[in-house]
Amino acid sequence: MRIAILAHEKFPHRAKTALGVLRYTDDEVVAVLDRNNPGRRVTEFVPDVRDAPIVESMAELVDHDHGRGRDQDRNQDIDALLIGISPIGGAFDESWREDVRTALEAGCDVISGLHYFLGEDEEFAALAADHGCETRDVREPPEGLSVSQGIADEVSAEVVLTVGTDCSVGKLTTTMELARAAQEAGHDAAVIPTGQTGIMIEGWGNPIDRVVSDFTAGAVEEMILERGDEHDYLFVEGQGSIVHPAYSGVTAGILHGSMPDRLVLCHTAGTEVIHGYESFALPPIERYVEQYESFAEPVRETEVVAGALNTADLESDADARASLDEFATAIDGPATDVIRFGTDEILDAVI
Numbered sequence: 001m002r003i004a005i006l007a008h009e010k011f012p013h014r015a016k017t018a019l020g021v022l023r024y025t026d027d028e029v030v031a032v033l034d035r036n037n038p039g040r041r042v043t044e045f046v047p048d049v050r051d052a053p054i055v056e057s058m059a060e061l062v063d064h065d066h067g068r069g070r071d072q073d074r075n076q077d078i079d080a081l082l083i084g085i086s087p088i089g090g091a092f093d094e095s096w097r098e099d100v101r102t103a104l105e106a107g108c109d110v111i112s113g114l115h116y117f118l119g120e121d122e123e124f125a126a127l128a129a130d131h132g133c134e135t136r137d138v139r140e141p142p143e144g145l146s147v148s149q150g151i152a153d154e155v156s157a158e159v160v161l162t163v164g165t166d167c168s169v170g171k172l173t174t175t176m177e178l179a180r181a182a183q184e185a186g187h188d189a190a191v192i193p194t195g196q197t198g199i200m201i202e203g204w205g206n207p208i209d210r211v212v213s214d215f216t217a218g219a220v221e222e223m224i225l226e227r228g229d230e231h232d233y234l235f236v237e238g239q240g241s242i243v244h245p246a247y248s249g250v251t252a253g254i255l256h257g258s259m260p261d262r263l264v265l266c267h268t269a270g271t272e273v274i275h276g277y278e279s280f281a282l283p284p285i286e287r288y289v290e291q292y293e294s295f296a297e298p299v300r301e302t303e304v305v306a307g308a309l310n311t312a313d314l315e316s317d318a319d320a321r322a323s324l325d326e327f328a329t330a331i332d333g334p335a336t337d338v339i340r341f342g343t344d345e346i347l348d349a350v351i
Contacts, residue, residue, distance in 0.1 A: 155228025
């Protein structure tokens with residue numbers, strides 16, 4: 001599939017869905033939409049993802065004369081527009097409406113991970129129907145979810161869960177990198193996607209932060225049971241943080257629902273406060289280890305066996321190594337930056 005990614009005014013650092021898709025998707029990325037940087041290229045900002053041109057709007061990419069339209073003649077250049085931003089609260093920014101409208105009028109599907117469902121927007125629903133395309137809201141939970149039975153530990157696979165000190169610290173990236181490294185090492189490993197970006201990459205999953213609170217653990221358990229006897233290792237994409245004032249409920253549901261054998265703690269070097277909630281200071285790293293292990297223990301005894309530190313804001317490898325040494329000491333285990341230095345230093349502990 002050929003896709004364009006909408007990341008207006010947030011690319012690259014506040015467009016984690018866009019970055020995750022650019023790094024891990026099997027789809028062909030035709031362009032990234034960003035009003036702040038038209039005419040430039042993705043790898044000018046992030047060198048370790050697939051490259052694509054940056055354009056100002058969807059109108060630059062589609063040919064309305066060759067859209068699907070009522071005659072079902074599919075647009076040959078772009079199959080879908082993917083919204084690569086998920087702001088706090090998952091709202092739809094009205095400044096994106098023209099790009100979504102243009103995509104639908106050209107017969108392109110629109111894929112969204114927002115809490116605002118495009119399929120429930122009257123204009124978008126009508127345009128999709130008129131032009132033979134569809135809106136896909138990946139954060140819409142499936143029907144039939146229920147409470148956890150507390151049996152995820154009965155699967156044959158070993159379950160590894162990434163947990164974080166905050167949101168946007170690299171849990172998805174660490175999950176994906178560890179799963180790929182395990183596969184390359186000859187292990188039968190799979191990813192359990194729990195958020196919109198993971199679902200977009202893997203093509204399946206339950207959006208845990210949209211599930212009714214009673215069913216969050218059950219929604220995770222359902223995925224573990226579905227794949228747990230097909231693979232030797234399951235790498236579960238974590239969400240939020242156990243101390244986050246807004247998202248701790250999601251974190252708790254994933255922790256208890258997955259009943260993990262091992263935890264990998266993710267953190268961003270140099271951060272001292274919670275993103276978006278700057279009046280809340282981050283606890284010491286050692287306290288996170290204790291809290292995650294003690295909170296999980298009544299349901300499943302587990303431990304933090306390794307750490308993943310995001311050092312993207314540190315210019316030199318020497319500074320990154322120094323921060324990693326401090327982080328490893330704090331968690332009393334091996335640590336790495338999975339993008340900067342790879343996974344070798346932690347894979348053995350995780351496997």
